[in-house]
Amino acid sequence: MNPDITRERQNATFDVEKLTHILDGGIEKTKRRREIESLVISDPDFQSEDLNFLSRSERYDAAVKKSAQMILKLREYGISDPEEIYCYKSVFRGHHHEALGLHFVMFLPTLYTQCNKQQFKKWVPLAESFKALGTYAQTEMGHGTHLRGLETTATYDPATQEFVMNSPTITSIKWWPGGLGKTSNYAIVLAQLHTQGKCHGLQAFIVPLRSMNTHIPLPGVVVGDIGPKFGFDEVDNGYLKLENVRIPRDHMLMKYAKVEADGTYVKPPSAKLTYGTMVFIRSMIVGEAGHALAKSCTIAIRYSSVRHQSEIRPGEAEPQIMDYQTQQYKLFPLLATAYAYKFVGQYMNQVYHRITGDISQGDFSELPELHALSAGLKAFTTWTASAGIEVCRMACGGHGYSRCSALPDIYVTFVPTCTYEGENTVMMLQTARFLIKSYRQASAGHQLSGIVSYLNESERRLQPQSVSSRPTVVNVNDLASLVEAYKLRAAKLVEMAAKSIQQELQKRVSQEDAWNNSAIDLVRASDAHCHYVVVKLFAAKLGEIGDTGLHSVLSTLALLYALQGIQQHSGDFLQTGLLSVPQLSQVSQRLKELLAQLRPNAVALVDAFDYRDEMLNSVLGRYDGNVYEHMFEWARRSPLNKTEVHESYHKYLKPLQANL
């Protein structure tokens, strides 16, 4: 054990194990999580060479192997609880993806929820036994977030009672679905349904892609891998071009909408039914943002405690780089953010499960709010976390660039969450739509409830006044007061966005153009709303913490999170008169004090995330702090070191020398 990191742990002022229980949701959950982790880590079948040393084809191969093993192991161990499966998977996947990911996340759930009874009986056993290896083909080369723009067609032919599936244009080729390129023999394809000469919009169809015996693509199916990407090397994101592929009528998923034998289209009872999965996945992503940032902070903070560099005082030994204020300022607010997002993730999960109960009872009343919240928070947290991972990586100096740090893998695996499941800017604008609608309701005298109830107060409290005459309400040492400031900022920015739309409308432009011409303000308002929610939930979490030591350190984190946000957006707080100039100096001063206060607890706070070395897979983030010897060992395994002299010497360099 590196003595620096041992000393860090000795200096901690709280009980790390207790904090781990809080993050897991209870002591029993910690115990079970560790059991599952040990199952995977001690399993010789999951040992493999570092994926970074392999070619793309080898990485894909290794991922398929692991996925196949996992399926057998889960059955062997009888693990069937979704949360436990999720835990098992996140260990064996490491920072990467599983080859059959879409089969589990989209193919199976869609069958479960959108098959009618007969379909269920036929398809679910095929999918659960992996005879049908499936994916979900929605995105097209020219169409992403805007689903109505999808071009793939399913035209019903009553003569044969079949749908004829086509990719009528180059932009309509399905593009990006995971597992589509090489792995899947079936896909659920989203296509525009045409029947009796009319288009009825998007429906889901089960399309066989490859022979179930030979895995060779079927006639009319042009399918393949879309090529290398920024990360996701182990996944065969694919393309799919359909050329008059005929499928039987009962391959359209018919739990809700239907096409009858003669081609008559029957509408689904409610459009809200497909809402739920989306909300669930986005809520999960919020937790993943906390997870990715927590892993990155663990690596950067542990390494900063064993890395010595430069000098603060001349002549003295090189200090730990965590002693530099600039390093603390980079890492500690991100550490606070990681905690914040983990708590927000817990909250979203709880709300989702509560509301799911209501939905299954036919009560959709809370869904719009949750939908708006999950969209905005997904964007808010993934943007911050992505940028934060890169800050952590660069805080590790040169070694952050080495694949042995794991930080490049964490980044390229996480950053796509900014784009998939709803592009972030579009998500922010969806939340803004809800906020503006709520604002208008409040302005019209309706009493709002739920998270947007603060908009009720906006008319009363936010009269325009000059900055200096405004009474100063914020106490920079009091979290509750800061939550209030975030709330008022959000209220003010929603109001400003609404007024911008109003002003545009007065120029006699259309509603739609007024919206687009105010889009910058709308995104800003959503951002402020999400920031308020995060600060509020972090503060609320503190209320649940009884242990004094824990409460103290988490309060420091929460205060740091709130104050750093104020400093970063100080213009907003000054502009809206929520903060005075002298108070802003207090904020800066207080921030520095909080950094110093957190310093002795930094390593313990990342230890509490409880990532085993085998899961972090980072030389820099090792629990024992023995970084350098293991970095040397890792490097020697690099494929380029398999021979002392690379063949290129004989092929190019020696002839060059002879030529000159």
Place this chain on the structure above:
Amino acid sequence: MNPDITRERQNATFDVEKLTHILDGGIEKTKRRREIESLVISDPDFQSEDLNFLSRSERYDAAVKKSAQMILKLREYGISDPEEIYCYKSVFRGHHHEALGLHFVMFLPTLYTQCNKQQFKKWVPLAESFKALGTYAQTEMGHGTHLRGLETTATYDPATQEFVMNSPTITSIKWWPGGLGKTSNYAIVLAQLHTQGKCHGLQAFIVPLRSMNTHIPLPGVVVGDIGPKFGFDEVDNGYLKLENVRIPRDHMLMKYAKVEADGTYVKPPSAKLTYGTMVFIRSMIVGEAGHALAKSCTIAIRYSSVRHQSEIRPGEAEPQIMDYQTQQYKLFPLLATAYAYKFVGQYMNQVYHRITGDISQGDFSELPELHALSAGLKAFTTWTASAGIEVCRMACGGHGYSRCSALPDIYVTFVPTCTYEGENTVMMLQTARFLIKSYRQASAGHQLSGIVSYLNESERRLQPQSVSSRPTVVNVNDLASLVEAYKLRAAKLVEMAAKSIQQELQKRVSQEDAWNNSAIDLVRASDAHCHYVVVKLFAAKLGEIGDTGLHSVLSTLALLYALQGIQQHSGDFLQTGLLSVPQLSQVSQRLKELLAQLRPNAVALVDAFDYRDEMLNSVLGRYDGNVYEHMFEWARRSPLNKTEVHESYHKYLKPLQANL
């Protein structure tokens, strides 16, 4: 040609070709650049498969091959002017690196400048004929930016008149030098010189690594590749462990410091001599930041003009995504930044060449200022450009993640500039040291000259006053007025940092601790200083533009750059009383107008960067806008598509299906 992009070009209000000349520095330079580009692009020897389809070993192989070819070609064509060589290289390298990069950038220049006469006669011909393939081994596993911390030792043995080279610890192993792993047979090694029982600090030594005949590592030399990284796949960044390697006395580079036969150490005449290269490389990086951002903007803006998505007005066709205000707000300020950095790069280059003349005359007076400026601007521009590349990438939706967009390559190739040649935070603090020193001189009554002369005024102008009572000086429509505002902001933030140090000192902490405890403020002050310099230089450039159409569009860009910076740092401008709250609303409004104003010129502005398709190597950034058909073609070449059925199906999936 895609009709959307044709229409964009027709709408432009200025002469693209003229702007290209300005960016190149004159019509003749444009002409010559294009000639050289054509030489490379039309050369069948430089055609190769997309590197993204190759394994790391194949990529390294391809890079060595290209470097060897380039050397022969440059001789064949008689290209020897450094600027023309640089141009030639930047074409054949694309977004990647050359295998022999360090040989040219560090090994040869160090020999030129630090050999004495006899050494020059021996080593330069060996290096110029590539018999000696060299690199520059400075960074160690545990030591980067802080050079004094390097541990490698060179101990003089007068008995044999040799230096004994050693890596005494694991942290002293040389780590990261490009070309060290497999390519080089020589390295210039920086090591602590020990002679006559005393350490005399760092000196440079020529150390043979591999046999010049067989390329096999020599006894005592443990050398290899450090393994895969975030980018730089084609470079063999290496490690080097020296175990009692003996080299003759004349392998120490002795132009300045010397060791005599008996071991007597002779000091060099001046320490400033090694300054120059560092300043030069950092200045180059500023230009590279403009270059990387310009390439990214070209890709994102062209793609945004042909990509249609979602809807603004219901029922109408999907609009070009460049019509969304949020898309404009992402891309146009970055476009303005790319122009700004290109102009700053031109300026730095001119200043460097002017001052180099002075230095060779023994006049070092301007060097400290240039050193401080190049350090800060290197950090300021590389941070912004790196984040900007990612914004461009994500503004392309899902396809930005595909390697066919080229944006992932541009990012991973550029982002290391934040860390190498001086870690950015350290660079910012170096600039801050110069600013604080200048501030103190001004406070003590000295009249400052040069770029920091604004600190002369600080005492007089920046008396604390309340925000509302301050007279409003800024005209948000006038660039000169905005330059002034940036200047005053910088002055105020330098003052605040100086006062923070002062306050710390009053708490009786040491100078060094006071500095560290004010580091956040110091970085902020440097940042404001650099921002001021960039805005000022952009405004100054406008003074050189005679053409009305060009002047108009560049003025719009400059104003956008300045106002967006103010919006992003609105807290600073409000806090320092340089802007009032109503003015801030004006800034927001004006920004939206500028976005709309730039919209018709956006494609033409990236066309003016004049990157040929072969250099951009981006399907999304194609000049003709025919994105989708070429994306499909690219994907089909993916190595995973070489077989219809991947072997993993037979190895894992079929057995899995049989098992369940």
